[in-house]
Amino acid sequence: MFDILQYTFMQNAVLAALLASLACGVVGALVVVNRLVFLAGGIAHTAYGGVGIAFFFGLPVIPCSLGVALVASWLVAGLSYRDTENLDNLVGLVWAGGMALGIILVDISAGYNTDLMSYLFGSLLTVTRLGIWITACLVLLILAVVLGAYKQFWIMSYDPDFARARGVRVGVLYTLLLSLVALTVVILIQVVGLILVIALLSIPPFIAKYQTGSMFRMMLLSTVWSAFFCLAGLWLAYAGNISSGAAIVAVAVTVSLGYFALRGLWARIGALPAKE
Numbered sequence: 051m052f053d054i055l056q057y058t059f060m061q062n063a064v065l066a067a068l069l070a071s072l073a074c075g076v077v078g079a080l081v082v083v084n085r086l087v088f089l090a091g092g093i094a095h096t097a098y099g100g101v102g103i104a105f106f107f108g109l110p111v112i113p114c115s116l117g118v119a120l121v122a123s124w125l126v127a128g129l130s131y132r133d134t135e136n137l138d139n140l141v142g143l144v145w146a147g148g149m150a151l152g153i154i155l156v157d158i159s160a161g162y163n164t165d166l167m168s169y170l171f172g173s174l175l176t177v178t179r180l181g182i183w184i185t186a187c188l189v190l191l192i193l194a195v196v197l198g199a200y201k202q203f204w205i206m207s208y209d210p211d212f213a214r215a216r217g218v219r220v221g222v223l224y225t226l227l228l229s230l231v232a233l234t235v236v237i238l239i240q241v242v243g244l245i246l247v248i249a250l251l252s253i254p255p256f257i258a259k260y261q262t263g264s265m266f267r268m269m270l271l272s273t274v275w276s277a278f279f280c281l282a283g284l285w286l287a288y289a290g291n292i293s294s295g296a297a298i299v300a301v302a303v304t305v306s307l308g309y310f311a312l313r314g315l316w317a318r319i320g321a322l323p324a325k326e
Contacts, residue, residue, distance in 0.1 A: 054288055062182055063174040063294070067280035069185045070241045073192050075273025077234040078255040080196070080227055083207045083265060089126060091248040092141035093228065094235045096122035096148025098244050101169050102155030111169060112184065112236060115244075119232035122148060127225040172243035172295025174284055181240060188237050192230055199223065204265055241280060242295035250276060253302045257309055279305065 054060045081090050100118035104111040122144055129140045156166065168176060196203065205213040206223050213220050231251075238247045258271035283298030290297070 054285070059175055059177075060284075060288070062177045062179060063284055064281065065182050066174060066177040066185055066240060067284055068277055069182070069189050070237050071273050071276035071280055073189045073234045073237050074250055074276040075254060075258075075271075076196050076269045077192060077230050078251045078276070079258065079265060079269040079272045080203060080207065081231060082252060082255040082259055083268070084227065086227075086231070087248065087252045088138065089130065089141050089228070090231045090235075090251055092126060092145040093119055093122050093231055094238075094244055094247040094251075095145050097232070097235055097239075098152035098170075099148035099155075100152070101166070101244070102152030102159075105159040105166070106155040112239070115169075115239060116232065116236045118148065119235050120229060123228035123232040124225060127221075127228045168243070169239055170243045170245050171293050172239070172241050172246065172298070174241055174280075174294040174298075175287070177240055185237055185240075188233050192233055195226065195230060199226070200266075203227070207265065242298050246295050246299045249299045249302060250279065253306050254279065257306055260313065 055064065081087055097115045097119040099122075100115035101111055103109065103118065104114040126141060126144055130137045167173075202213070202218050202223055205216060205218060206220055210220050213223075234251065235244070235247055238250055242250050254275035255268060255272040257275055258268045261271055262268050279302040280298055283301040284294055286292070286301060287294035287297040
């Protein structure tokens with residue numbers, strides 16, 4: 051298994067996966083605790099509009115996707131913070147609009163770009179050193195923001211009203227959180243792609259949530275789970291010659307289903323009366 055690490059492309063893939071796991075674990079924990087999974091999914095799929103813009107105008111995909119994802123996060127934050135009752139409809143509107151824009155621009159772009167599938171479903175095995183440096187910079191930015199405002203994030207996540215009473219600008223912090231989601235989405239494009247990004251952003255912290263009551267430990271455990279899913283899926287993709295993004299998500303879903311099945315079985319065994 052470790053023989054595959056002799057290849058440069060595999061070394062790049064492993065580094066990118068570990069860096070992405072850091073962002074996924076930290077931001078994913080905040081997303082799950084604040085119950086923003088659907089909203090994060092909306093931002094992720096809206097980023098496809100950036101892919102369409104990049105293809106149509108011949109621009110780099112990552113900066114365009116980041117720009118569209120950030121605009122979508124700010125738009126969703128502004129709309130949803132004022133109208134929580136219609137949050138699902140607002141997110142669906144932005145989600146559909148971004149996807150439609152991307153599809154139309156890709157359709158009318160000249161020729162067919164073979165890289166399109168890698169942006170949709172991920173391609174860890176093609177990550178370059180430049181991609182790793184860009185990922186590292188984005189991860190450091192995310193970690194710096196979260197660590198710098200960890201206390202405020204923690205208070206807002208568990209009691210927004212108390213946070214306001216303590217002088218925390220919840221609206222600004224909420225927008226900042228969604229901006230971090232946008233950054234994480236761009237990082238995960240090369241790992242699992244835009245279509246599957248929400249799975250890796252939610253499954254690891256969802257498991258970690260049932261293993262600890264501390265948000266900080268939840269971030270750590272979520273990072274570990276994410277790294278495990280990425281590395282196991284990466285090896286599966288290499289061994290089976292299949293899509294790395296799909297392999298990673300398949301591992302994550304299989305392990306999570308097994309974990310909760312065993313957890314439920316253990317709970318039932320513990321609930322059985324002892325034999326006399």
